[in-house]
Amino acid sequence: MAGRSTGLPTQKQVIELLDGEFVRAGYEIDDVVIDSRPRPPRITVIADGDKPLDLDTVAALSRSASALLDDLIAGDDAYVLEVTSPGVDRPLTAEKHFRRAHARLVDAELADGTTVTARLGIVSDDAVDLVVRERNDWTVRRIPLADIVKAVVQVEFSPPKPRELELAGAAGTEAEA
Missing domain, CATH: 3.30.300.70 (RimP-like superfamily, N-terminal)
Known part of the structure; x- marks a missing residue:
């Protein structure tokens, strides 16, 4: 120019x-x-x-x-x-947004109308692993990105549990809680 x-x-x-x-x-x-x-x-x-x-x-x-x-x-x-930077209130709309928010806590609205609070795991093949707490234990749910209507990173005031990070594929990246 x-x-x-x-x-x-x-x-x-x-x-x-x-x-x-x-x-x-x-x-x-x-x-x-x-x-x-x-x-x-x-x-x-x-x-x-x-x-x-x-x-x-x-x-x-x-x-x-x-x-x-x-x-x-x-x-x-x-x-x-x-x-x-975009800030935490920006909705995650592209695969790169989910990848960049790896191991962060999100609130997600799914195409079936349900909502879930989960830790973002590995993103691959147009899907993401969501680490959710079910019946007092951590579970990984594989969700196609196309099935996520809206996802927003949440502000956390305490560190995540080591098991939760391990399931998200981020063990050792945060201080042990």
Whole structure:
């Protein structure tokens, strides 16, 4: 993308401009939100990857994104740039979302109308293992992703049990509870 423009770029322009930089860092741009109402306007870049965004990575991506955007946006046009992750309230809609949320607790609504709170296990062959508590024991249920109407990661305030993590295929990744 060559030359400076006047005003704010479009969502498409921002994605095209920043995509290569984010991919090199191991992340993909999930969304770009441009809000021109506040002064200065805000450009929010929502990125996700197989490893969670940490503060150092956010800072590095913010610096490189800002430098690229500064070259695109006319010098006198101020803006606020925010690089962030999707957050836990984003519904899991694609296989990569389920894979990235491995070993996290989710509330899922299934196509048959039932709901389940479960720990996400291994994702493969368009299905996911859900570790659920049934009759005072942990059980693994293999559910096709197409049968999950909605799934949202839950915030946890205590660590999961070792057996639950083991069944999710994540033994040793969390502190033993």
